[in-house]
Amino acid sequence: MRICILGAGGLGSVFGALLARQGTDITLIARPAHVAVINENGLQLTGIRGEHTIKQNLTAVADARDAEGEFDCLMLGVKSTDTTTALAGANCLRDRVAVALSFQNNIIKETQLGDWLGDASKVIGFSTFEGGMLEGPGRVNNNMTLETSSYIGELDGSPSNRVNTLADRFNQAGIATRVMDNIQQVMWEKLTQIANAAGWSVSCEIGNADLTFADAMVLREGAEHYLAVAREVLTVYKAMGYTPQNFYAPVSKLKELDSLDDDAAIATITAIGQAMLDSGYRSRTSLHDDILAGKKTEIDYILKPFVDKAAALGLAVPTVTACYRIIKVLDHYLK
DSSP, rough: OEEESSSHHHHHHHHHHHHHTTTTTEEEOOHHHHHHHHHHHOOEEEEEEEEEOTTTEEEEESGGGGGOOOOOEEOOSSOOOHHHHHHHGGGGGGEEEEEEEEOSSSSSSSHHHHHHHHHHHGGGEEEEEEEEEEETTTTEEEOOOOOOOOOEETTTOOOOHHHHHHHHHHHTOOEEEEEEEOOHHHHHHHHHHHHHHHHHHHHHHOOOTTTHHHHHHHHHHHHHHHHHHHHHHHHHHHTTTTOHHHHTTTTTTHHHHHHHHHHHHHHHHHHHHHHHHHHHHHOOOHHHHHHHHTTTOOOHTHHHHHHHHHHHOOOOOOOOHHHHHOOOOOOOTOO
């Protein structure tokens, strides 16, 4: 099997490293500095799966025009804000790709891939909670995984050999993947979780660059704000006909936040925050990190869908709307 990863940053490099180590022929399309080090020294994978240097079954190029041959699958890993530019720069690959999927956290990625390919039937739904962070050119830290870290499925819910084949390949590489007939729900539930975390953390902590995710969770006021955001995004999610499933347990607590009374839910949130602090886990959402780094955010792909969907359904989401407005103002002045 041959897989091309377009936009091999942190997460794309983790998938590329694990799949190449397993024996899949991988082509990474990445930034020139990353490519140069990989081609000279291999791709260094660190983190929860140990330290490995991957050289076999791995090709890295800085331009899609240098990616050779046919590909069984293209995996899109660029920021949502960079999708249009990245796909336009990869037009030479359109007729050489059998199927495509995306790592991105948005609800339009499949439509964008279908439009680019000129054939929506070539697009597969995919969602993952694997974590990857570039530590420097040629070096990626796999800093997160779960008992089931990834889900894959046909967008119409039908069974297919191509989905089963990809899931088998991911599982063989150690990426615990489950085939789903409701992949659309998985993607919406993940976005619900991401929107909750990102909207809450930025609106709660942005005034102090030293704060990480858990620092506000352990305060009652922070937990109350977290719950307010959670309840509103869940209202939108459920109005679409979905029921929270905690697909990404134990990280996901959407079922608990939806069903518990306020005091019990707040206690759950503060306990999660304290456990993070006790374990030394110091992290932020990527949207939060983007703002601190002075980069444009993905706010219109993460929170705006809930603001828009709420308006269409006649639902009141004042806390989510306030978070969106705050972050949108910050985003306006970023480059």
